Amino acid sequence: MCGITGWVSFERDLSHERPTLEAxxxxxxxxxxxxxxxxxxxxxxxxxxxxxxxxxxxxxxxxTASVPGGEVCLVFSGEVYNFTELRGELEKLGERFRTSSDTEVVLRGYLRWGDRVAERLNGMFALAIWDTREERLVLIRDRLGVKPLYILPTRDGLLFGSEPKAILAHPAAERVVDAEGLREWLAFVMTPRQAVWHGMRQVEPATVVTVDARGRRERVYWRLETRAHTDDLETTITRVGDLLGDTVRRQMVADVPRCVLLSGGLDSSALTVLAAGHLGAEAVPTFSVDFVGQSDGFLPDDLRGTPDAPFVRAVADHVGADHRDIMLDHAALADPEVRRRALEARDLPVGFGEMDFSLYLLFKAISERSTVALSGESADEVFGGYRQFHDDRIRWADEFPWIAVNAGPLDRDAVWLKPEVRAALDLDEYRRACYADAVRGVDRLDGESDLEYRMRVMSHLHLTRFVRFLLERKDRLSMAVGLEVRVPFCDHRLVEYVYNAPWSMKNHDGREKSLLRSAVRDRLPAVVADRVKSAYPSAQATSYVKALQEQTRELLGRPDHPVFALADRRRLQATTRQEASAVDKLARLGMERVLDVMLWLDIYRPDVRLP
Structure with missing residues (x-):
């Protein structure tokens, strides 16, 4: 796992621009x-x-590789999980290798197949190749978009980087966020190309971008396609288990310490038992996060019906894991320096407050013992785990499901934006337009019922939009501390197979993630196999809310701060005057957002252009 960046210019000699590249x-x-x-x-x-x-x-x-007519240079971020098979294939074709790395397999694959190497790779990756023979840059991103890749076209070429901060370090990159960028940032719709920063964009997942003196071209090498599913239920369950088992086997390959993120839920528990099976007599290292004092005084809410700790212990004991609980106190979560580090990792104030901070601190603690971690991220998108998949009101709503499910009580932008700013941006219209564009390309099978097609649309939206937010979050916060997090549920073979399984199979036992549950039930403790989905844990102590209130009061004492061009001062003032125990999650989220935006404005100094 790595970070890549670069600069292409067809009108100047970059051989002497090393200081800029270093920056x-x-x-x-x-x-x-x-x-x-x-x-x-x-x-x-x-x-x-x-x-x-x-x-x-x-x-x-x-x-690099020297070839007749020139040289080819590769920078690569991520992992290719089928590199051993590809290496064998390339050796039969006459390629010779100097290393045992997956990077050289990608490089030799390009020399043999050109940019069609993309179709042969199974993994999470973002890569850039400069081919001196054709004076051409080739950029390739993995199918699900696990690894990020940003570009900024320039007058005579292009800048690229794993994160916006790499591009923003170049003198030609303007730190401008215009009205369109504000809408994308605030609307929570995850438009595939959007990067918020003016002129910057993301390379879309499953896309090859080529740049030469003639211009820029794009080729999509994989799509989430609608296909008829011909397997019966028993065969489908078996196939899901086989695909997941093969994926975990491939993703356990590393020359550094590995572990599994274990929450005690179905997804992470499935990965834990499969990983333990591949390790044999070696105990699988597992990590979980919890908060000091929370297990004893746990209060269920609409997203978390049970604490994680008992289920984590059940799985750890079941497989004989080398388990560690990472206990976080509320002072650490409220530390402004932790907020700063999480914000700098993400480049934009797009987070979820303390849930980002606890994830950052968890990853930081893990990185002291392991370099690679397996995560259950995206299982809910693949198998239909979120509550919106099971709510008739949401199923038939003509809007993004993750917005419809939170309509009213959790409007993320209304909690802190000035009413006049919200009105000028017209976020509701932006969401409607983005939704119409997102559903336009979802094909329907002949004879597919209205319900089956509707569930296909919901799955497609989650797998092409919502999951990208979660993957970006996981990538940025883990890589900020030098930890590689792998996501087996994003294997494209598993994704496309389950996507085309009918909803009647995905919900065959009347519960969420039925196919996954059935595929791994016999390998899990019964109490875990039957556990109702519980969201990532959130700190419940009022001491954290009090710290938020105090930090918000300090900000309110700086009335000239540019954050108040966006933020509603009166609403913030009202929140800081409440008893901490009476601050609801909406008001708490408002404080989190404003404190994040304040830091972002201080660190990045963007030119924010309101409509």
């Missing part, structure tokens, strides 16, 4: 704490920061 690469230091590398040519400059995971000695980057 861009330096921003990726957290993503790659083990090594730094840079490579320049007359019209290209590529930078790389490395987190060594496979072939610790031989996998250094940028990696």
């Amino acid at each position: 861009m690469t330096r921003t990726m230091a957290c993503r790659g704490p083990d090594a730094e590398g840079m490579w320049t040519a007359p019209h290209a400059a590529l930078g790389h920061r490395r987190l060594a995971v496979i072939d610790l000695e031989g996998g250094a980057q940028p990696m």
